[in-house]
Amino acid sequence: MKKYTYLIALLAVLGACTKDKISSKGDDPYKEQVKPAIYINKDGISPARARVGEEVLISGKGFLANKDKLAILFNGVSAPILALTDTTARVKVPAQAATGNVAAQVDQQYFFGPFFRVTGVFEMDTLFPSKVAANGGISDIIPVEDGKYLVVGDFTDFDNSGKEGKLNRVARINHDGKVDGSFGPDKKNGTNTFVATAAALPGADRRYLVAGAFNNYEGVNFVNSIALLNNNGSLAADKIFSPTGKEITVSSLKGGISGQVANMHVQADGRILLTGFFRFYVQPNYNLTGAAGQDSVHLDSVQINGLVRLMPDGSLDSTYNYDLAKHMGKEGPNGYINRSILLPDGKLLIAGTFTKYNGQAVNRIARLNADGSIDPSFSAGAGPDQNILNMTRQADGKLIIVGRFNTFGGLKLANVARINENGVVDPTFNVGAGSNGYLFNAHVMPGGEVIVSGIFTEFSGLVRNNMIVLTDKGAIHPSYNTIGGVTLDQNANSGGITQILPQVGEKSLLVVGTFTKFDYRDANRFVRITYP
Incomplete structure (x- = not known):
């Protein structure tokens, strides 16, 4: 009997609690909605594309009412506000803005607006046939005869050639980006x-x-x-x-x-x-x-x-x-060699996951003599605290090293460092906070600028997707970063960009990798960038 008395009492308490929560008038407690402080119209930005420093007009509601707490952000970068009404905000495209979404910020609330394209001097060539290109990842591109290029990777067709299954992972491309039909016999290749x-x-x-x-x-x-x-x-x-x-x-x-x-x-x-x-x-x-x-x-x-x-x-x-x-x-390395570079004097630089070479401590990077023995004149000291994923050589012989490390040679260097020819860290190159993810590749432009890429969404405080251009000192380049970044394909596991090839005699770069969008445009793993 005690058991049933307790159950009845419990139901009575629960019923009382329920009565307290439901209005006797039958009103819906979820009917009232909080209106947003700011509203930006769906197509509420004019023009829809502009350069850094140019003015644009944003339309919506609530701008003037929140003027003391309002920030207008272009892909995360705050813009100078020139004039406000309740329904419009006239702003200037800020320095370091990049293609992406425009948003309004009031205190810690964000109100997202339309897509906006920031144009600049470092641009994807939209006339280049990137939209079709490769149907799978491209791992390498090299210049060959007559201004053509050889590309290799994990694709089975290029440029919708009609040779699907006959251009298996190897193709030759004309200078204009179109597939060279004379390459690849009409049989399984x-x-x-x-x-x-x-x-x-x-x-x-x-x-x-x-x-x-x-x-x-x-x-x-x-x-x-x-x-x-x-x-x-x-x-x-x-x-x-x-x-x-x-x-x-x-x-x-x-x-x-x-x-x-x-x-x-x-x-x-x-x-x-x-x-x-x-x-x-x-x-x-x-x-x-x-x-x-x-x-x-x-x-x-x-x-x-x-x-x-x-x-x-x-x-x-x-x-x-x-x-x-x-x-x-x-014995060789006790781990993987991720990257190697053949030097003009016949020596070989190797970098990767190893900590020894032929039994000698080398801390993930070493230089080998022409017979494969270790060159003791090269020493990176403590080296990186974690693995090197890639490296590239500058014209002066210095090396840009990237990976997933926190320190290099005892110095705090987030994922990217520059070392001298003898292996010692060059402290004049420093990226500051660096990326919030892995860096898989680094490439040096003919003018000395450094392009680093990998899998990240932020670099030294800037919102960027997987790619950023640095000066020769490691600072974020002031005018080469209007591109919003690259979007990886679903099978990518090594960063969106695998190779960047300067076109000799031209102010342009060919970029290949595992991406399917470049600067938010469809681009199947092959694009051309022009710059001044």
């Missing part, structure tokens, strides 16, 4: 998976090398992560006969890599340096038969640990960081 990098070879035959993570080119098997191409895009191949007399098509290169090549460098003597995420050099042996007498292929392998040098014919160069007694590569 290219690789079965990702291509990371490319190189043009000297000589009258104008052949190319491509490297990445594939094991097949043009349907030919045992093309392991590196392929030699003829000028028309076909695989440079030989015909051999198996033990049973069957004719087989094989790559002209004698061997390759089991794993992923990230960087490739062709030396003046034709030898090929490869770095990346691999442990074995492999060479197919076609002269074998199985127990039943059938043809059999075996991959002979040699351990080489993240870097290797090949002879021009693809055979292993055992004079480069190699232990002849053990018939294997020396």
